[in-house]
Amino acid sequence: MSNNTITLKGTDAINLSDIAQGGTAKSLTLSPGKYAVNLESTVKFHDSVYDLDQVVLFNTAPLETNNSERWYFVVNSSQGIQISVEENEPVYAVILDQVTSADNKGSLKVTFSLIS
Numbered sequence: 271m272s273n274n275t276i277t278l279k280g281t282d283a284i285n286l287s288d289i290a291q292g293g294t295a296k297s298l299t300l301s302p303g304k305y306a307v308n309l310e311s312t313v314k315f316h317d318s319v320y321d322l323d324q325v326v327l328f329n330t331a332p333l334e335t336n337n338s339e340r341w342y343f344v345v346n347s348s349q350g351i352q353i354s355v356e357e358n359e360p361v362y363a364v365i366l367d368q369v370t371s372a373d374n375k376g377s378l379k380v381t382f383s384l385i386s
Contacts, residue, residue, distance in 0.1 A: 274381070275298075275381050276297070277380075278294065278313075279374075279376075280313040280365070280376045280378075281371045283365040285371055291370065293364075293365075294364075296363055297362045299358055299360045299361075300358075300382060302357060303385070304354050305384055306352055307343070307353055307383075308381045308383070309324070309378060309381075310379045311377075311378035311379075312376035312377060313365065313374060316369075317373045323348065324347075326344055327344075327361055328341060328364070330360055340353070345380060
């Protein structure tokens, strides 16, 4: 079984109220298959006041089946999910913030483990 990871810093968050501030979505290209996805996070929003225990995934791979209900997923740290990747296409992970990412701390790791 192989593992693949995406790591994001709290300061990588995309600021929804000011997209021009930047932010980062990181990606990973996975081989076709079914993956267990888990999250470990030490990210804190707003000067370490609020925990961030979720990340948004954008799965660009359901192109052949056109399964539009399998493009976006939310992974949280207390419960993993499973996703299917149909082609050798990237899966993106992104943190969203309402105001600013400059005061965020910590990092998170999204782990993809091939099941079948």
